[in-house]
Amino acid sequence: MRDDADVTVDGEHEAHAPPPPRPRRPNALLARLYDAPPYRDPLAWWTLAMTCLSITALGTSEQPSPLPRWLDVLLGSLVWTLLFAVFPAMVRLKVRRVRWRRAQRRRAAAPRVDGAARSTDGGSATTATTAPTTAQGPTTGAPTRQATRAATRSPSPPRQGSHDRPSESPPTPISEDAVASSPILAAARELPFPVARTVRALQAAPTAKEQYESLLEVADALSISAGAVAAAWLRSVDPAIEGLTSLRRAYDRGVTQGSWHDVLRAAAQRAVDTPDAVPGLSKVHRSARGRGSLLGNLQALVEERNRWAHGSAPRTNPEAAERLAGLLPRLEAALDQAMFLKESPWVVTRSSSYRSRERVFDVFVWWAMGDHPEFEKGRITSAAPLEDGRLYMLVCRERCVDLTPFVVQRHCEVCRSIELFHADRLPRGNATGVVLKSFGSGHAMTDDSLGDDLLGLGEQESV
Numbered sequence: 001m002r003d004d005a006d007v008t009v010d011g012e013h014e015a016h017a018p019p020p021p022r023p024r025r026p027n028a029l030l031a032r033l034y035d036a037p038p039y040r041d042p043l044a045w046w047t048l049a050m051t052c053l054s055i056t057a058l059g060t061s062e063q064p065s066p067l068p069r070w071l072d073v074l075l076g077s078l079v080w081t082l083l084f085a086v087f088p089a090m091v092r093l094k095v096r097r098v099r100w101r102r103a104q105r106r107r108a109a110a111p112r113v114d115g116a117a118r119s120t121d122g123g124s125a126t127t128a129t130t131a132p133t134t135a136q137g138p139t140t141g142a143p144t145r146q147a148t149r150a151a152t153r154s155p156s157p158p159r160q161g162s163h164d165r166p167s168e169s170p171p172t173p174i175s176e177d178a179v180a181s182s183p184i185l186a187a188a189r190e191l192p193f194p195v196a197r198t199v200r201a202l203q204a205a206p207t208a209k210e211q212y213e214s215l216l217e218v219a220d221a222l223s224i225s226a227g228a229v230a231a232a233w234l235r236s237v238d239p240a241i242e243g244l245t246s247l248r249r250a251y252d253r254g255v256t257q258g259s260w261h262d263v264l265r266a267a268a269q270r271a272v273d274t275p276d277a278v279p280g281l282s283k284v285h286r287s288a289r290g291r292g293s294l295l296g297n298l299q300a301l302v303e304e305r306n307r308w309a310h311g312s313a314p315r316t317n318p319e320a321a322e323r324l325a326g327l328l329p330r331l332e333a334a335l336d337q338a339m340f341l342k343e344s345p346w347v348v349t350r351s352s353s354y355r356s357r358e359r360v361f362d363v364f365v366w367w368a369m370g371d372h373p374e375f376e377k378g379r380i381t382s383a384a385p386l387e388d389g390r391l392y393m394l395v396c397r398e399r400c401v402d403l404t405p406f407v408v409q410r411h412c413e414v415c416r417s418i419e420l421f422h423a424d425r426l427p428r429g430n431a432t433g434v435v436l437k438s439f440g441s442g443h444a445m446t447d448d449s450l451g452d453d454l455l456g457l458g459e460q461e462s463v
């Protein structure tokens with residue numbers, strides 16, 4: 001039997017504490033000195049050129065020196081590079097920060113025309129930035145993975161945005177602490193682990209650009225987790241339902257966020273007239289208090305993710321802050337509407353024993369809830385026997401619904417630790433191998449034990 005340490009999910013290195021304001025990791029420092037990606041930043045090229053130039057110049061110099069030649073070259077090129085390339089980059093960063101703060105102050109002082117952009121409770125309308133649609137057509141936000149990948153590699157399209165936002169009133173950028181101090185984000189850190197960990201990363205992200213990317217990751221994890229809950233529940237009540245047949249087909253080419261949204265919609269419709277459904281599942285397509293529905297908000301976030309994948313990522317922090325102003329209320333509304341997931345907690349079974357008098361199983365579990373990678377131990381009782389080391393969802397605190405094969409716990413060979421994976425693809429021509437993708441690290445692995453589960457989706461005998 002494993003002990004607690006086995007459940008640590010790699011890819012997490014921050015302590016379980018309030019998010020630090022500005023981590024000083026060297027790579028973060030470098031990333032902020034130079035624009036990402038570095039090859040688009042002339043100053044990064046200049047730094048490289050300066051290093052090469054100084055090495056060449058000093059290496060071929062004839063001047064006598066008391067130091068060994070290699071030390072001379074090393075120290076000399078270091079000084080040159082620092083002085084003529086890194087130092088200018090630091091000055092540029094300083095200037096940019098000052099300008100950004102000034103612009104923020106100016107905007108804060110200006111009268112709020114379109115209003116509501118800074119709202120952190122998600123209660124008000126978003127700005128014109130996102131122009132979000134809450135259309136719930138089944139194909140919205142479901143580009144194929146291949147298309148997304150291809151688009152990511154293609155040259156970036158012209159600078160985003162000028163055509164889809166009113167040029168006369170640029171949206172108000174988000175304030176620096178809106179993400180870190182959001183009460184909804186804080187509450188969302190009690191959701192199932194895959195969502196909670198991304199929310200924690202979002203709150204700890206030091207720059208607007210990193211916040212923007214983390215926000216898209218939260219939306220991703222939320223779509224998959226809610227979709228997996230919907231699929232698992234549907235399979236437990238109506239294994240032959242059409243929604244699962246569609247999901248089965250989606251696995252052939254790789255499930256997208258759109259596939260998960262379709263399952264979520266199918267489960268919501270089925271849950272309406274099912275008394276012991278996952279609480280809250282029937283409301284995912286209902287709009288609430290002008291904030292749109294969970295599905296509508298997730299679809300708007302997928303649209304933004306597609307823009308990002310198609311090369312329209314924000315290039316600067318001020319630009320990222322502007323986009324965040326429209327996106328954060330969306331995400332907060334979605335997370336708030338997804339809090340029902342907390343009522344059906346996820347557990348990983350450790351072991352169980354049967355109590356014959358009560359005819360129940362005592363099941364020792366880890367709670368896969370919250371943002372901490374080391375899951376808390378607990379105990380539940382179940383009338384049905386449960387397999388050890390498997391992920392279940394505890395519906396209404398009494399019925400265990402198997403999350404396999406949608407979400408599973410596996411040992412990641414890259415991280416050499418236990419991680420939560422979601423089933424991503426069922427490659428054609430391979431009868432049993434399922435491609436799993438880690439929530440935390442994105443690592444992929446093939447699992448031969450889940451193929452039958454996925455192939456049987458939408459069939460009567462699959463439970």
Ligand SMILES: [Zn+2]
Pocket residue numbers: 010412413414415416419438441443
């Ligand atoms: Zn891994």
